[in-house]
Amino acid sequence: MKKRIKKIYDLVDDDLDSIILYNSTKPHIDLSFYYVTGLVNGEFEGSAVLIYPDQTADILTSKLEEESAKKADMPVTTVGKRDERKTWLKEKFQGMKRIGVNSTELTYHAYMNIKEATDAEIIDISDVIIEARNLKDEDELKRLRKACKIASRVAEQMIDFIEPGMKEYDLAAEISYRMRKQGGSGDAFDIIASSGPNSAEPHYTAGDRVIEKGDFIVLDFGSLYKRYRSDITRTYVVGEATKKQKKIYETVLKAHNEASEMIKPGVKGETVHNKAAEIINSTEFKGRFTHGLGHSIGLSTHDGSGLSPSVDVTLAPGMVYTVEPGIYIPGYGGVRIEDDIVVTEDGCEILTDANRDLVEL
C-alpha cells in the first residue's frame, strides 16, 4: 500500500530512515500492520513490517503465515527461532540513525527488542499513525460501508425478533449470528444487549435478565468486515412507550440529529459534542449524558480520535466518527442512538442507515 506509506511519511515532521510496526502475541497486534500492508487474512503474531521513505517495505513473519503475507505484494522474510528475528532486525537497521515506532500499539517488550537491535534514535510517531488512519481512503470506506450495512440490516431485523420472555444473551446470540449470515466475519466488539434498568449502564454487555413489557432495550453492536468495524446502537421500547420514555427518546434523537447536521469539514470535533450535550443539558435530563459524543472508527473500534472536549481535532473529508448521544438514569434505564458518519467534501453521510425513529415492539 504505497499510498498509505506515503501518507504516513508526508505527515511525519522528522527525518526518519524507517518506521517499524511490530506485533506481539494476540491481542497485542498493531492494527497499523494491516493498514500499511492491506492484508485481510492472517494473525501475524510476532510479525513486523518495516516501511521506508521511498514507499517500499519489508515484511517479517513466520513460515506458518508466509502465504498470507505474500498477498501484500511486499518482500517477505520468514524466520523460525527468536535469534533469527534479532538478526533480521539488526541487518535491516544497519546504518539507520532515526527509526519511527507506533508507541500506542507496540509493547514495551517489543520496543526493547528493537533497542537491542540498533543504536539508532527511536522516535514515537503514534500521533502521525492515528492522523493517517483517521483519514480513510476509498478502499477503507468501501469496507466500512459494508460493515455498516451489515449492522444496519441486523438492527432492523431485530425489531421482529425481540419478545418479552427472552433473555438478553438470546438477543446477543441472534445479532452475532445474523451479522455473520450477512457476510460479516465476526463481532466488532462485545455486543451490548441491555434491558430495563441495565440499559442505564453504558458499558453493560449482556446477561440473563428476562425481557419484560415496558423495558427499554439497548442494542449496541457492530460487524467486522475485512478487518474494518461498524458500531451502531438502537433503542427500542417493549410495548407502548410511556410519556417519560418518549421524552427521553426524543431528547436523544434531537441531540443526535442536530449534532450530526453540524458535521462538515472545518468544524471542531468538540463543537459537535457540545451541541449534543447542550441539547440534553437544557432539559430535565441535565447531567445524564455521561460520555463523549463519539469516537473515530476503522481498523479499531476506538481508532484514536473522538468527538469530545478532550480531543483536539478539526473535521476533514474521509474521517469516520460515531455519533452516539445517550441519557442514562440509574435504576430506571437509558437510551442511546448511535450511527457511523463519514465527513464528506461539503458535509457528511450517515453510513448506518437503519431506521432511528422510536419503535414500540
Next chain:
Amino acid sequence: MKKRIKKIYDLVDDDLDSIILYNSTKPHIDLSFYYVTGLVNGEFEGSAVLIYPDQTADILTSKLEEESAKKADMPVTTVGKRDERKTWLKEKFQGMKRIGVNSTELTYHAYMNIKEATDAEIIDISDVIIEARNLKDEDELKRLRKACKIASRVAEQMIDFIEPGMKEYDLAAEISYRMRKQGGSGDAFDIIASSGPNSAEPHYTAGDRVIEKGDFIVLDFGSLYKRYRSDITRTYVVGEATKKQKKIYETVLKAHNEASEMIKPGVKGETVHNKAAEIINSTEFKGRFTHGLGHSIGLSTHDGSGLSPSVDVTLAPGMVYTVEPGIYIPGYGGVRIEDDIVVTEDGCEILTDANRDLVEL
C-alpha cells in the same frame, strides 16, 4: 485476589515496591489486570491496578467503569482528564525505588507515562506474570471447564448440522451462535471452518467455499466464559472417508493420544511435542506437522507458554495446554485434532470431552 498477588510476589526474584498493570486502548488491555482483580465485566481502557507486596492493591479507572471496578473489593480511584491520571501515578509511586511492569502486555506509550511519573527503576517481570498465570487456581479451572464444556457440546452438535452445499462461513456462524446459546459470552478467537483443500492451511479462518462430498472439514473454535477461553479442533469427513483420509486421521489421532498420555507433572513440554512429531514423522506424512503441539490457554488463547521445542517448561499441576497435532498436505487437505488438557497431581485430565473418533458425515 490476594492469593494471586501473593503468587506473583512469591515468584519475583527482586525487591519490588509495587507492580503496575496498566491498560491502554482496546485491544491493548493487559489481561493480567483481570487476573489480579478477578473482574469479569468492564472494558477498563486506560485503567490500571497497582499491587503491593502486602497483597493490597489500588485500582485507577474512569467514572464510566467505577461501578464495575468496585466489584473487585479493592480501593478504586476515578479520574477524568489525562493530567489527573499522571497525578495519581506520581502520588502512588512516591518514595518507591523499584517498580515491576508486565512488558509483554504494556504498550511502550503507557511505559513512557510510568517513566514520567517516577524516578524509580522499572523492572520487567513479564516472565513471572506468565509463570503465575500458567498455574491455574480452582476458580480459573472452574471457568475453563465451563468454556471447554460449551465448545465440546457444540463440536458434537455440528455433526448433525454440516451438509454438502453449505458454505464455510455458515458453519462459523452456527458455531458462534450455538456457543452463545450454551452460555458462552463470545468467540475465544476467529473461528476456523475450513473445507477441502483449505483445511491444509492451519491459520485459514472461514470463506465462501461450498462444502462438497469427500471434503475434510476442520472446525477450530473456542468459547469465552467469564473471560476464560477454550480451544477445540475436530476434523470430519463429508461422506465416506477414503483410505488415505483414514490413514491421515488415524496418524493424527495416534499422535494426539500418545502425546496426551505423557502429560504429567515433571515432564518437559518439549518432550510431549517431540512424541507427537516422532509418530507423524515415522509415517509417509513426515514433515507435514508444521507447528508446535500446543500452547497454554487461560485469559488469553496463547497464554505465554507452550508444548514446543522453543519453550522451556516443566509440567506442573494446574497448567492447561492445548494438544493439537495436525497433518497438512497443500492442495489436498489437512486434519487437526485438538483438546485442552489440565495437568493434575498424578497425570492429566482432558477438559474438552467431545468424541474424537473419525466421523463420516
